[in-house]
Amino acid sequence: MRITFIGGGNMAGAIIGGLARQGGHRIHVVEHQQDKLDQLAADFGASGSQTLPENFSADDVVVLAVKPQQLRELCLALAPVLNGALVVSIAAGIRLDALGRWLGSRRIVRVMPNTPAMVGKGVSGLYADAAASAADREAAETVMRAAGLTVWLADEAGIDDITCVSGSGPAYVFYFIESMIEAGVKAGFSEAQARELALATFDGAVELARQSPLPVAELRRNVMSKGGTTERAIARFEAEGVKAAIVAGAMDCRDRSIEMGRELSQE
Numbered sequence: 001m002r003i004t005f006i007g008g009g010n011m012a013g014a015i016i017g018g019l020a021r022q023g024g025h026r027i028h029v030v031e032h033q034q035d036k037l038d039q040l041a042a043d044f045g046a047s048g049s050q051t052l053p054e055n056f057s058a059d060d061v062v063v064l065a066v067k068p069q070q071l072r073e074l075c076l077a078l079a080p081v082l083n084g085a086l087v088v089s090i091a092a093g094i095r096l097d098a099l100g101r102w103l104g105s106r107r108i109v110r111v112m113p114n115t116p117a118m119v120g121k122g123v124s125g126l127y128a129d130a131a132a133s134a135a136d137r138e139a140a141e142t143v144m145r146a147a148g149l150t151v152w153l154a155d156e157a158g159i160d161d162i163t164c165v166s167g168s169g170p171a172y173v174f175y176f177i178e179s180m181i182e183a184g185v186k187a188g189f190s191e192a193q194a195r196e197l198a199l200a201t202f203d204g205a206v207e208l209a210r211q212s213p214l215p216v217a218e219l220r221r222n223v224m225s226k227g228g229t230t231e232r233a234i235a236r237f238e239a240e241g242v243k244a245a246i247v248a249g250a251m252d253c254r255d256r257s258i259e260m261g262r263e264l265s266q267e
């Protein structure tokens, strides 16, 4: 499959990393910044250019990987050269009706990926325009499967929903890991030791949650010996509203996705 990424930033790099690990794809990147093209060529053997190709064809897959605020301008430039290529948009917020209007084509699949795609452990939510064929859906899914788990969403609003869990979620997890590293350093470990302890603890806890038949809350309670150390830590988290804040933050994230859709999908 020939796959062209427009925008070679963080998220495109992560998906290209997943595709390169899988192998067998021809990957081209259109990116303003030459240093990003050089890096993607060195890391993953992707070809690159700073301007759009003169013509795509119906066999091409074009992945729109620029910031949502840059998408309208890109789509308007892309419309005359698209020639019926399948478009996959990974932009947060921007709705199919706007993309269709700007591109003059409805052969579009929206995808909400996440950055662990880079190591093949991504999660991607997909939703296709009604005009996209079964083969188009299959092609989009094949691209994203190289990056990890794929989930088809029941409606387009599902893209806003999944953004606040898996799309933005890696940042929440990194935030928690950062906090654990900070605690480790405060307790007297070196930064490197604290990092290793935090990562290994996350790894182990995730694997246990995956393999255990018990609910996650029960696994947590199993760590909390009565009158012991963990109980004290969780009591502080609860008193400070940590869980409530994480849930509220995720809802703010979803609201922002909807708001961006309203703000940026109008013209």
Ligand SMILES: NC(=O)C1=CN([C@@H]2O[C@H](COP(=O)(O)OP(=O)(O)OC[C@H]3O[C@@H](n4cnc5c(N)ncnc54)[C@H](OP(=O)(O)O)[C@@H]3O)[C@@H](O)[C@H]2O)C=CC1
Binding pocket: 006, 007, 008, 009, 010, 011, 012, 030, 031, 032, 033, 036, 050, 064, 065, 066, 067, 068, 070, 074, 090, 091, 092, 112, 113, 114, 115, 167, 168
């Ligand atoms: N980062 C993430 O975890 C996730 C991001 N997304 C979505 O992915 C998209 C990209 O995000 P991210 O990778 O973080 O953003 P980045 O800013 O890292 O990457 C976008 C890149 O595209 C370049 N660019 C913009 N317009 C053009 C153009 N017309 N032609 C060529 N290159 C262009 C930008 O260059 P310049 O800066 O010079 O304009 C920039 O290098 C966003 O729409 C975001 O919503 C979705 C899920 C997760």
Ligand SMILES: O=C(O)[C@@H]1CCC=N1
Binding pocket: 092, 163, 167, 168
């Ligand atoms: O923060 C953002 O807007 C993008 C979308 C999901 C993750 N990063």
